[in-house]
Amino acid sequence: MPAGAAAELLRIEDLTVRLASQFGEVTVVDKVSFGIARGRTLCLVGESGCGKSVTARAILRLLTPPLGIDPRSRLLLGGEDLMALSEPAMRDVRGRDIAMIFQEPMSSLNPVWRVGDQVAEAIVWHRRASRREAMARTVELFRQVGIPAPERRVEQFPHELSGGMQQRVMIAMALSCDPKVLIADEPTTALDVTIQAQILDLLRELQASRDMGLLLITHDLGVVAEIADDIAVMYAGAIVETGPAEQVLATPQHPYTEALLQSIPRLGMDRGRALNVIRGMVPSPLDWPPGCRFAARCDHAFARCVQAQPPLFRAGAQRSACWLCECGARATVGLRAP
Numbered sequence: 271m272p273a274g275a276a277a278e279l280l281r282i283e284d285l286t287v288r289l290a291s292q293f294g295e296v297t298v299v300d301k302v303s304f305g306i307a308r309g310r311t312l313c314l315v316g317e318s319g320c321g322k323s324v325t326a327r328a329i330l331r332l333l334t335p336p337l338g339i340d341p342r343s344r345l346l347l348g349g350e351d352l353m354a355l356s357e358p359a360m361r362d363v364r365g366r367d368i369a370m371i372f373q374e375p376m377s378s379l380n381p382v383w384r385v386g387d388q389v390a391e392a393i394v395w396h397r398r399a400s401r402r403e404a405m406a407r408t409v410e411l412f413r414q415v416g417i418p419a420p421e422r423r424v425e426q427f428p429h430e431l432s433g434g435m436q437q438r439v440m441i442a443m444a445l446s447c448d449p450k451v452l453i454a455d456e457p458t459t460a461l462d463v464t465i466q467a468q469i470l471d472l473l474r475e476l477q478a479s480r481d482m483g484l485l486l487i488t489h490d491l492g493v494v495a496e497i498a499d500d501i502a503v504m505y506a507g508a509i510v511e512t513g514p515a516e517q518v519l520a521t522p523q524h525p526y527t528e529a530l531l532q533s534i535p536r537l538g539m540d541r542g543r544a545l546n547v548i549r550g551m552v553p554s555p556l557d558w559p560p561g562c563r564f565a566a567r568c569d570h571a572f573a574r575c576v577q578a579q580p581p582l583f584r585a586g587a588q589r590s591a592c593w594l595c596e597c598g599a600r601a602t603v604g605l606r607a608p
Contacts, residue, residue, distance in 0.1 A: 278305040279483040280329070280347055280368070280451045286340035287321070287328050289555070296555045298337070299324050300507045306451060306483035311474075313494045313515070314487045315530070316504035319552055322487045323373070325504070326453050329485075330370055331360050347451070366396045369444035370453040374460065375436035379428040385436075386412075386424025389443045396447040411442040415472060434465040438472070445476060451483045458493060470497055491534055495519060503527050506552055506563035513588030523590035525568045562593070570594060 287299035299321045306312050314322050328339050331352060345352040347367060352360065364370075372378040380388055389411060390404035399407065405424065412420035415438045428436055437457060444452055454473060458466035474497055477484050488494060494501060498515035503524065511524040522528040532546045550567040553559060559566070565575040574593050583595035 277307045279308050280306045280485075281344075282325075282329065283344040283346065284340075285325065285328055285343045285345070287324055287333065288338055288340060290336040290338065291556075293556055297558075298507055298555050299328065302504070302507075302509055304502045304509065304512060306485055308450075308483055309477070309481045310499040311477065311484040311486055311497055312500045312502060313498035314485060314502050314504055315489065315491065315494055317489060317552055320504045321507040322489075322504055323455055326370065326455050326485070326487055329453065330364055330368060331357075332364075362396070365392050365444075365449065366447045367449055368451045368453065369447070369449040371437075371440050371444045371455065371457050373456045375433065375440045376428065378440060379436060381428055384425055384427055385431065385439045386426075389424075389439065389446055392443060392446045407446065408442070411446055412439075414476070415439075415442045415445075416468070417442070433461055434468065437461065437465075437469055441469075441472065441476070445480070448480065449482065451485065452477070453485045453487070455487045456489075457486070458488075458490070466493070473497070491519075491530060503530070506558060507555060508563065508591065509582070510564065510591045511588060512582070513586075517587050521586075521588075523585040523588045523595055524564075524592045525570050525594075526564045527590075529567075562591070 282305070283303050285299060285302040286297060289296045289298050302325055304312060314325065316322055324333070324337065327333050329345055331339070333339060339353070341353065343353060347363070352363065355363065379385065386405060386408050389408045390401065393399050393404040393407050394401065408424055409420045412423055417423050417435060417438050423431070423435070431439065457473065458469050461469065470493060473484065486493070486497060494515065501513060501515050501518040502509050503511040503518070503526065505526050511518060511522065511527045518527060519531065522531060529548045533548060535545060548567055553563055553566070559576065561576040561578055562568070562571070562580055565571040568575065580591045580593045582589040582591050585595045
């Protein structure tokens, strides 16, 4: 990330999450590190099941057994380690300092509470506001996120709203206490393309007006190209590439990033041409290989790839966990954006 560490609102260092299973402890998120600066958007990208949502919930310490965070992980918010906070203190941080927009608003909103009451509850808790003040603030928030007739909408139940309106309610709830960092976990999932664009535009406008740090979790590289300042690519529980969005999208340094970019359908493709796919499957945390976890699916793998897990090598403005980046060898295999 171009911004220096001093400008970072949130810094995650060596975040490790383990699952207690019948096979013993299984690592599902493995020493993940990244930072989010004020006014910038970091997109966390990867296939389903790579650990993105678990990472987001871990930041807010919302994981429950059998999932657990390794105590050596560091979650630094303004220099304060959230791992050291008690649960009551952490409840004050959630919503006030870091807020999250969860996947699937239909399942995240309480079906038997009016949507206005659900947003006002957080304002009453964190702002110590009266119910009248909280409802007035909720109406204003609904207006800011583009919900028409907000005075009427606050009295409605979730099932009376469209999917796009429900997502706007979730955004209003997340912004209700002016958080420093907003985490959006697949905020456009299950929405049609027009509504997706509206939600992304809304997030961008709200972030700019409030100077928040935004962590956007997605598997959609079209969304990434639209909104990201920085990108962290995640595969099999680990970060495999990070860097400024323009460089990562134009000159991917890891074969997995390249494969993701080349699998995107494009206008003007020859009729009948098969889409590029990434062969094979993401390895299970129960059976992670000793070397690079992408090696079995990689067209550029060689002997060292299956023997040892690569560290994150510096590659210009980017960092890539690929042995091809050692000593600049990546350039010899022609990794490129499509």
